[in-house]
Amino acid sequence: GQSLEQPSEVTAVEGAIVQINCTYQTSGFYGLSWYQQHDGGAPTFLSYNGLDGLEETGRFSSFLSRSDSYGYLLLQELQMKDSASYFCAVHFGNEKLTFGTGTRLTIIP
């Protein structure tokens, strides 16, 4: 089976940098996606790592290391609106995603 682990909660200061980790116990997957979900809202796609290494999209970056079974989402210049839940998800190439249980990020002034 597949297992993805994320910290349940993270708190960070406005303007700072925060890293949300995702470790997994699965193989044969194509890549790792990240989604953001505000309270009461729908998940929205943030980034995808199909290859090992760093992908940068504005203030957000995502990293994947298959050899370490590990990935992370890095958020820079944190803003209050970044308070949300963040989910990693493994992509198996057959169109399906398996989601982690999510990390609730709280930004404090």
Place this chain on the structure above:
Amino acid sequence: NAGVTQTPKFQVLKTGQSMTLQCAQDMNHNSMYWYRQDPGMGLRLIYYSASEGTTDKGEVPNGYNVSRLNKREFSLRLESAAPSQTSVYFCASSESGQGYEQYFGPGTRLTVT
């Protein structure tokens, strides 16, 4: 473009009642999905459809049926609702070959009493 739309937004059912959740997308995507999300948990795949006329079970299909009515519409049916099916249901769609980037609807909040 409306993206992915879902109806209804909220629903309360009694145990044993049936209902159908509707989903439509206007992005011409081939792949569509139904997920459920319980408090403090991630999304779990119920069913998905890789193209019109095909459907496949996901992680938690028991108690649900689906219909891919056409390329735009993918419905989820609860034949006999149970309290364990109280959840938020999300529909999503994606381009073929790009299942890593899914577009989600606003969700249906279902309570079964």
